[in-house]
Amino acid sequence: QRxxxxxxxxxxxxxxxxxxxxxxxxxxxxxxxxxxxxxLCAAIKAQEGAGRTAVVFLVGRAFCYDTARAHLAGVRGLLDQPVGDRSPVAMLQRLASMPA
Known part of the structure; x- marks a missing residue:
């Protein structure tokens, strides 16, 4: 499916x-x-109808992830950079099967 x-x-x-x-x-x-x-995540999630929008961070080794801020903003996941060819597809499949 495209x-x-x-x-x-x-x-x-x-x-x-x-x-x-x-x-x-x-x-x-x-x-x-x-x-x-x-x-940016919080602003996206604040949009009307964005409840089902999954926001994922693309992170490098130097990024210091703040779990509390991420939870408050509505971050749903992380992908390490560089992103492999199959990583976005696997992430989409996983998110499509999860409740909002």
Whole structure:
């Protein structure tokens, strides 16, 4: 099955896209300069209808994951960078079978 994929290069564009389009999975690159991944996740999850949107962080070795902030923001998972070819597919399959 083919799924549509969209890419944005800014936090405001990501929030706007998630507001205007039903999104199953949003991946946030935690190494993007100038973006607080926890705040971006919270902004995405605050959108009306975003309850089922799973937000996943793409993390490198240097990223210090804050479990409490992640929980409050609504982060659903992590993928280590570099991401392998099968990792996003496996993540989508797992998230599609989980309750919101």
């Amino acid at each position: 799924l549509p994929i969209a890419w944005t290069d800014s936090a405001p564009a990501a929030v706007r896209l998630c507001d205007e389009t039903p999104v199953l999975l949003a991946m946030i690159n935690t190494s993007t300069p100038g973006i607080d991944p926890y705040a």
